Amino acid sequence: MSIKETKEFRKQVVKDVLDIYPEKAKKNREKHIAVKDDDDCAGCAVKSNAKTVPGVMTARGCAYAGAKGVVWGPVKDIVHISHGPVGCGFYSWGNRRNLADGEIGVDNFVPFLFTSDFQESDIIYGGDKKLEKIIREVVELFPNAKGVSVLSECPVGLIGDDIESVARRMSEEFEMPVIPVRCEGFRGISQSLGHHIANDAIRDHLLGKGPGREVGPYDIGLIGDYNIGGDAWVSKKLLEECGLNVVNIWTGDSTMEMLQNGHLVKLNLIHCTRSMNYIVKHMEETYGTPWLEFNFFGPTKIKESLLKIAAKFDDSIMEKTLKVIEKYEGQMAKVIESYKPRLAGKTVMLYIGGLRPRHMVGSYEDLGMEVIGTGYEFAHKEDYEVTVADLKDGTLIYDDVTAFELEEFVQKLKPDLVGSGIKEKYVFEKMGIPFRQMHSWDYSGPYQGYEGFPIFAKDMDMAINSPTWKIIKAPWTK
Amino acid sequence: MINMKATTKATTAWLNSEEYKTLNFAREKLVINPAKACQPLGALLCALGIENCLPFTHGSQGCTAYFRSTLSRHFREPVAAVSDSMTEDSAVFGGQMNLIEGLRNAYALYKPEVIAVFTSCMAEVMGDDINSYVGLAKHGDAIPKDLPVALGHTPSFKGSHITGYDTMFKALLEVLATPREADKLNDRLYVVPGFDTYPGNLREYKRVLKLMNAPFTLLPDNSDVVDAPNLGTYQLYPGGTPMTEVKDALNAKSFLFLQSYTSMTSSKYVASKEVSTETIPMPIGIKGMDQFIQAVAKSTGLEVPDEITNERGRAVDAMTDAHQYIHGKRFSLFGDPDLLIGLVSFLLEMGGLPVHIVCTNSTTPFKKAMEALLETSPYGKDATLYANKDLWHLRSLLVTEPVDMLIGDSHGKWAARDANIPLVRIGFPITDRVNLHRSPIVGYTGVINLISMIANTFLDDVDRNSPEATFEMMR
Numbered sequence: 025m026s027i028k029e030t031k032e033f034r035k036q037v038v039k040d041v042l043d044i045y046p047e048k049a050k051k052n053r054e055k056h057i058a059v060k061d062d063d064d065c066a067g068c069a070v071k072s073n074a075k076t077v078p079g080v081m082t083a084r085g086c087a088y089a090g091a092k093g094v095v096w097g098p099v100k101d102i103v104h105i106s107h108g109p110v111g112c113g114f115y116s117w118g119n120r121r122n123l124a125d126g127e128i129g130v131d132n133f134v135p136f137l138f139t140s141d142f143q144e145s146d147i148i149y150g151g152d153k154k155l156e157k158i159i160r161e162v163v164e165l166f167p168n169a170k171g172v173s174v175l176s177e178c179p180v181g182l183i184g185d186d187i188e189s190v191a192r193r194m195s196e197e198f199e200m201p202v203i204p205v206r207c208e209g210f211r212g213i214s215q216s217l218g219h220h221i222a223n224d225a226i227r228d229h230l231l232g233k234g235p236g237r238e239v240g241p242y243d244i245g246l247i248g249d250y251n252i253g254g255d256a257w258v259s260k261k262l263l264e265e266c267g268l269n270v271v272n273i274w275t276g277d278s279t280m281e282m283l284q285n286g287h288l289v290k291l292n293l294i295h296c297t298r299s300m301n302y303i304v305k306h307m308e309e310t311y312g313t314p315w316l317e318f319n320f321f322g323p324t325k326i327k328e329s330l331l332k333i334a335a336k337f338d339d340s341i342m343e344k345t346l347k348v349i350e351k352y353e354g355q356m357a358k359v360i361e362s363y364k365p366r367l368a369g370k371t372v373m374l375y376i377g378g379l380r381p382r383h384m385v386g387s388y389e390d391l392g393m394e395v396i397g398t399g400y401e402f403a404h405k406e407d408y409e410v411t412v413a414d415l416k417d418g419t420l421i422y423d424d425v426t427a428f429e430l431e432e433f434v435q436k437l438k439p440d441l442v443g444s445g446i447k448e449k450y451v452f453e454k455m456g457i458p459f460r461q462m463h464s465w466d467y468s469g470p471y472q473g474y475e476g477f478p479i480f481a482k483d484m485d486m487a488i489n490s491p492t493w494k495i496i497k498a499p500w501t502k
Numbered sequence: 503m504i505n506m507k508a509t510t511k512a513t514t515a516w517l518n519s520e521e522y523k524t525l526n527f528a529r530e531k532l533v534i535n536p537a538k539a540c541q542p543l544g545a546l547l548c549a550l551g552i553e554n555c556l557p558f559t560h561g562s563q564g565c566t567a568y569f570r571s572t573l574s575r576h577f578r579e580p581v582a583a584v585s586d587s588m589t590e591d592s593a594v595f596g597g598q599m600n601l602i603e604g605l606r607n608a609y610a611l612y613k614p615e616v617i618a619v620f621t622s623c624m625a626e627v628m629g630d631d632i633n634s635y636v637g638l639a640k641h642g643d644a645i646p647k648d649l650p651v652a653l654g655h656t657p658s659f660k661g662s663h664i665t666g667y668d669t670m671f672k673a674l675l676e677v678l679a680t681p682r683e684a685d686k687l688n689d690r691l692y693v694v695p696g697f698d699t700y701p702g703n704l705r706e707y708k709r710v711l712k713l714m715n716a717p718f719t720l721l722p723d724n725s726d727v728v729d730a731p732n733l734g735t736y737q738l739y740p741g742g743t744p745m746t747e748v749k750d751a752l753n754a755k756s757f758l759f760l761q762s763y764t765s766m767t768s769s770k771y772v773a774s775k776e777v778s779t780e781t782i783p784m785p786i787g788i789k790g791m792d793q794f795i796q797a798v799a800k801s802t803g804l805e806v807p808d809e810i811t812n813e814r815g816r817a818v819d820a821m822t823d824a825h826q827y828i829h830g831k832r833f834s835l836f837g838d839p840d841l842l843i844g845l846v847s848f849l850l851e852m853g854g855l856p857v858h859i860v861c862t863n864s865t866t867p868f869k870k871a872m873e874a875l876l877e878t879s880p881y882g883k884d885a886t887l888y889a890n891k892d893l894w895h896l897r898s899l900l901v902t903e904p905v906d907m908l909i910g911d912s913h914g915k916w917a918a919r920d921a922n923i924p925l926v927r928i929g930f931p932i933t934d935r936v937n938l939h940r941s942p943i944v945g946y947t948g949v950i951n952l953i954s955m956i957a958n959t960f961l962d963d964v965d966r967n968s969p970e971a972t973f974e975m976m977r
Contacts, residue, residue, distance in 0.1 A: 044610065044611060045607065045610060045611070046606055046607060046610050048603070049603075049606075049607045049610075075587065075589060076563060076587040077587075077603075077607055078585075078586040078587050078599075078600045078601075078603045078604035078607060079558070079584050079585075079586055079603060079604030079605060079606065079607035079608035079609075079611075080584060080607055080608070080611065081582065081583070081584050082563055082567075082585070082587065083567065084563055084564075084567060084587075085563070085564040085567040085568070086562050086563060086564020086565075086567070087564070088564060089564050089567070089568075108623070108658075108659075109540060109623055109657070109658030109659040110533070110536055110538060110539070110540055110658060110662070111539060111540030111541075111542070111543070111565070111568065111622075111623075111658035112564070112565075112568065112658075114536065114538070114539045114540065114572075115539070115543075115568035115569070115571065115572050116568070117535075117913070118912075118913070118933075119571065119572070119575070119933075127513075127514055128916065128920075129512070129514070129517050130512045130513060130514055130517070131512075135916055136534060136535060136894075137534065137535050137536065138532065138533070138534055139533045139534075139536065140531065140532075140533070141533040141536060142658075142659045143659055143660070144659055144660055146659065147627060147659055154531050157530065157531040157532075158531045158532045161529045161530070161531060161532040162532060164525060164529075165522075165525060165526060165529065165532070166512060167511040167512050168511065168512040177623070178561075178562055178622075178623045178624045178627070179623050179624075179627045179659065181593075182593060182624065182627040182628065183627060209562035209564040209565070209624070210562050210588060210589055210590055210592070210593055210624050211589075211590055212589070212590075213587075213589055215564075426611075427582075428611050428612075431736065445571075446571050446574050446575055447567070447570045447571055447574055447580075447581070449574070449580075450574060450578060450579050450580040451580040451736050452736075453732070454580065454730065454732055454733075454734075454735065454736040454737075455734065455735060455736050456732070456734045496732055496733070496734045497734060
């Protein structure tokens with residue numbers, strides 16, 4: 025098919041899929057889907073950050089998921105209380121791979137679920153007294169905890185509890201931060217508002233309120249890296265090889281002090297802008313701390329990013345960085361050489377959260393693969409603007425795609441690989457289509473940096489070329 | 503603000519001390535690592551067991567994302583369920599528009615034969631009148647007037663996943679089953695598995711019932727939904743109890759409930775419709791399965807075939823073969839009430855010693871039943887049931903009163919690691935091992951599987967930790 029035919033075909037696919045919806049839902053959904061068309065990109069800007077159509081199968085989560093699951097949960101020396109009924113805490117317990125190093129129960133509380141386990145009486149009489157008692161019990165049982173965060177679940181906001189005043193009182197009594205986070209699941213329309221609320225809570229309760237520190241000439245912060253499968257650790261190592269000094273990570277494997285001192289660096293590097301742009305902008309405006317977006321997925325983007333970062337420092341850093349790039353480029357060329365013959369020309373469709381629907385494109389292209397469809401669960405307008413600019417002509421773009429749409433798109437576009445989440449994984453595997461979870465790295469990783477790329481390449485090769493796909497059809501079936 | 507404490511008090515050694523255990527057990531409100539999920543997850547799992555039934559959450563969309571992820575991680579299968587995505591404006595104006603539009607869109611996309619609506623917290627705190635909203639949806643042609651819509655009230659702040667299952671099951675019967683009529687009675691035994699996350703268990707029940715030649719319906723039956731074959735196509739509704747048999751449920755010859763605490767409400771409902779019902783403990787272990795076989799034989803009037811007697815004999819043979827690896831070993835267990843009754847009963851049959859039994863979603867009837875069970879055996883005398891305690895309590899127990907093995911779901915892996923004992927994964931969710939849900943733990947087959955898991959785990963440990971001098975070929 026020529027590119028023109030490809031675009032026509034994909035536009036028709038979109039039209040056919042939308043036709044099944046009732047009128048109102050169709051009108052809504054058609055604004056969220058587009059085919060990139062270099063000849064006429066008036067319609068390329070998809071609508072985003074809007075309410076999900078009721079009754080469809082959305083992959084989206086809620087504000088609590090964004091605030092607790094993403095931003096606060098990885099901070100290891102703070103006890104995070106899932107405040108409300110048991111469910112939300114239970115489902116977000118151990119289900120995100122934000123690795124943390126520390127003694128469990130002593131100075132690392134990441135693998136825990138702390139819940140106030142609301143009962144009907146708490147709904148009727150309110151949960152503030154219970155919360156106070158819970159915080160007292162936390163302090164007694166975990167005396168090394170540097171602070172407590174209170175992450176509200178839906179009922180807390182609906183019954184009018186005043187967690188702020190409980191937090192204030194407890195904070196004064198125990199002389200440590202007790203941070204109320206109003207991330208009830210009904211707020212906003214996705215995880216996204218939860219990220220924002222969580223950022224605001226860091227700003228209001230921790231940032232600039234710590235012991236402080238001297239800022240060295242090469243001190244930097246790594247913002248919006250949640251250390252999935254150890255990603256932040258390899259990024260930190262790489263930056264340190266270049267002569268920089270990573271003093272803060274937000275929030276993968278991070279500590280409360282790192283959050284307090286986030287502004288005390290020469291430069292903040294931000295990976296997941298979607299979840300943490302709010303706070304880097306705040307640090308720039310309030311403390312003059314500059315920030316820079318970067319991308320550590322795949323050697324092409326890593327090189328670009330390292331050069332961009334090094335340019336912000338003196339020549340000694342640039343010199344080291346060039347040496348680092350030279351050292352690893354050779355290794356990466358060998359990785360590409362060994363995997364490319366099996367992966368070149370293979371097509372991919374992605375549907376993920378935060379930054380990955382655009383950040384991962386380069387790492388596939390480094391392996392000779394082509395991303396033919398991509399979309400975000402909870403992106404905003406600016407995310408799509410930078411994404412669309414980077415995509416190839418004819419790429420299908422879908423925002424908050426419903427399970428129904430994604431299934432249809434994949435069946436029509438027939439990619440060689442789908443990269444999405446756990447809820448999507450087994451649907452496509454049942455269709456016989458290779459799949460990788462791109463939130464959790466399918467329990468593999470890290471994928472970032474020069475250390476991560478060979479693992480990424482191996483995993484994509486394994487998924488696409490697994491002999492298991494070839495035996496789905498029984499020899500006696502037609 | 504100065505937030506560093508003057509002294510660092512906590513150490514791992516302190517966490518492992520008697521002093522800490524006392525403090526830990528003195529806590530009244532804080533819950534740490536509970537072994538229970540919430541009601542709507544159970545409701546969803548129940549709904550998956552009915553053919554062409556679409557699970558539908560009325561509440562925040564995050565809830566549904568959590569249920570689906572959690573179930574998919576355990577079963578490694580797609581889990582189809584929709585939400586009506588209530589947001590802040592629904593908190594002000596109620597969830598009526600969301601429910602009606604949600605039903606309209608869900609029906610248009612997925613053409614279900616029945617929709618199982620269950621609530622999450624938000625709708626219940628607001629007191630949404632979902633019954634009248636569904637009426638409006640039908641009146642306004644959002645969905646066909648004759649489309650059955652079951653309604654379950656399942657907030658997370660009441661009960662746990664097992665009561666949610668019970669509530670949804672009753673709601674499905676209410677909307678789907680036609681009234682019992684004397685001239686329409688069928689000859690089938692309706693078998694209700696309860697909240698069971700082992701499709702292997704459900705298949706085992708069906709296999710044995712077929713061996714017995716019993717006319718039966720397993721209801722609900724999600725085995726083909728959460729353990730669907732890979733045939734190269736994705737099916738939204740790959741199985742479930744056939745609708746005709748669901749409709750005919752109250753005309754059953756009798757009902758047999760295979761779990762007690764997941765069917766407290768639904769079994770009463772069925773009995774109130776003049777249907778003969780019996781509830782037996784989850785058929786784990788020889789005695790448990792004997793009760794199942796006897797109950798089936800009694801209610802159907804069928805003879806027990808020799809093949810079943812021989813199966814039983816093979817399981818008993820496996821027990822005598824392996825008793826030396828389990829007899830006298832000390833166990834800690836945690837999980838749902840029905841599972842615990844079954845597993846403890848099995849251990850007692852093997853001469854194993856249950857020591858700590860932790861049940862976060864315990865109830866008074868369960869506590870009594872467990873204590874009565876422990877009374878029946880000399881091997882039960884060292885056991886304590888820790889009702890409504892959590893896995894952080896369990897950790898204190900494991901490090902101060904050591905045992906040889908922990909039995910429970912994947913959440914037990916931290917406590918087991920801290921106590922340096924093996925964890926045999928039984929329960930829900932199991933997210934770090936493959937295929938365990940496919941092998942039954944019930945029935946005589948389950949007896950053999952349980953012995954293999956427990957005895958071989960001990961033996962693997964012996965081999966891995968033996969010094970050369972005692973590293974032997976035979977074990």
